[in-house]
Amino acid sequence: MPSPLPLLLLVQDAAPAIVPADTAWMLVATGLVLLMTPALAFFYGGLVRAKNSLNTMMMSFAALGAVGITWAVIAYSLAFAEGTAWLGGTAHALLAGVGTEAKGTIPHVLFMAYQGTFAIITAALISGAVVERMRFGPYLAFIVLWTLVVYAPVAHWVWGGGWLMTKGVLDFAGGTVVHINAGISAVVAALVLGSRKDYGRQAIVPHNVPFVLLGAGLLWFGWFGFNGGSALAASELAALAFTNTFLAPMATLVAWMLLDYLRTGHATAVGGATGVVVGLVAITPAAGFVSPAGALALGALAALPSYFGILWRSRTRLDDSLDVFAGHGLGGLTGALLTGVFARKAWNAAGSDGLLAGNPGQLGLQALGASASLVYAGLMTFVLLRLLALLVPLRATARTEGKGMDVTQHGEEAYADGEGSILVMSDGASVAAITPAMTPEPAAR
């Protein structure tokens, strides 16, 4: 009996080919990038005060739901369906036509899911600028609208066949789409919301620095999927992007600790965690276009704008509370521009040569991509928040800020011990005291 195998191979060859190795890597990469949003929750959650820690973490966590659904319903289509140079079409609305057929060398559904994880974390990044004061409902409404109006179009421009892609702007994994976009939106959101009532009046210090380190560590881990996965294949390019994601933050971390040490006499833990994230941000647009040595140089250089940006910002009235702009905006800008300096076709034939390889024009293109995102995202964020503010108050009252966002927005405390709390029974009426102090002493016998 002849084997059916040759016939099967023939059938597979006819359709665009799905490569199992690519699919396997992208399945893992998608999980890795999804983990970055809970990681961000820890990074941000540790940086705020205890009374706002749950709310801050929920701002990231809730994006998994709100933005994720928005992505599936329409935003994926607006970013990646065929459309104009400015916006994708509606062909994939409600995931119509998104099946297991090949998109590149992986199943289309997987491509959609992978890109969705980027949309989620980008929206969540903005929350760092409005923590400890923005009401939860309006925040959710904002990130949903922002995903539609800002993220989807810009993703289309750069990755979905839009005008920046056509012009040849290099953005390997989202320096422009994710980080410059989120960074400028964050600073605009902070300006529209206004500063926290205690900002510049009292010391506001991180409540859990180990959380910050945990978050930064998990972000780095997830970022291997973010950058390595942006090759969309288990390829040499993925290995290059992975290695650059491995090296660049190491250089940023060392540079940051040195700057910290020279300025304050200590290498701080919060600084170290910030340095790692800035390095990851900066290598993102460059990961698949530069050499590993270039990644080290890029990582070290990226520490400077963000480090001094944070120092400058915290002396102003601008309450971009967790320095999303200095971290992601400046880190993203530095990365986008340095991509135009360090890029080499020798490492990625599909890329371009940068300034150091004798092509100064690429630097101009990178600046164009960054400026387009800065202007568009900044403007639209302002418009969206102002419109939303006509419908609902965006920020909590001073009293609510005082009590903290955890109990007021979520009815929970991060570190409740139950002391002095009374259990409300299911019938709502009877209560059982669980605190000895609140229970009447038994009568003396």
Add this chain to the structure above:
Amino acid sequence: MKLIVAIIRPDKLSEVLEALYRADVRGLTVSKVLGHGGETDRVETYRGTTVKVELQEKVRLEIGVSDHFVDVTVKAILGSARTGEVGDGKVFVLDVEQVHRIRTGERDEAAVTPPLVGQT
């Protein structure tokens, strides 16, 4: 001498400390306490468990002052700790029998008067 004990909201502590500093009231002790001042109970839900939080976090200030500083201190606290809602707290003024400064052995009025700046 008097001992002023004030129970205030935790988020008002910074403002109260600032007001006391402006009123030249130095030396004080601050502790985190649980208490209930008649405010509406807060309801929290953790999955299927709903609880009424009867004891709220408060901050207790203890300040030993000489008699002529009592009004100044009380006024500073009243002015800075108020939100107008139930649960703002209380200020108690208690008589004190003796005060000893451990470092110098000074007692009473001398023990609650801050050392002159630069004298340390």
